[in-house]
Amino acid sequence: MRRGLSAAVLAAAFVVGLPTLAAADTAADTAILAGTCAGCHGAELGGSGAIPTLRGHSADYIRFTLKSFKNGERQATVMNRLAAGYSDEEIEALAVYLSQLQ
Template sequence: MRKATILALTMLAMPAAAQERGLLLAGACQGCHGVSGGGSHGIPAIAATHRRAEFAAILRDFRENRREATVMGRIARGYSDEDIAALAAHYAARD
């Protein structure tokens, strides 16, 4: 196969891979925020967040200890920037 063809096929697969990554990572969120991301019992809702940039900034703040948290700081430290972007896209799409 030619390099250009391989590159084009790889680029087409990226959005699906990113969606799958977001769905996979969201599994860890479900224990506290609920399966739908709606939150409950004092845990904030994270679904239907149309402001992806705000969602990502909050997770980065948790990761960098710039936002006070009991558990989220420890969880967010395990996320790369790509993970955070995938989660932000996943929850922004849940309307």
């Protein structure tokens, strides 16, 4: 019986910890996803030449732009293909994350 109680306590602790772990994973995943932008937009995501900066834009602007690339309303060489693979949740997370960069 003692063994069963320990397992139950461990399971409860795990379930209680899930929201925190999930939030941490989401933040880490978003940072990794945003890191893939560096290939074109530069290490600091400041853009160069014809490639625009991702810094200093509002979340609304970033969200609108990514959705425009995704649905084909806005055309670009690579962004349409990239944005087409983003879920709505990833677009939202990227919009918030990128809008916080100075």
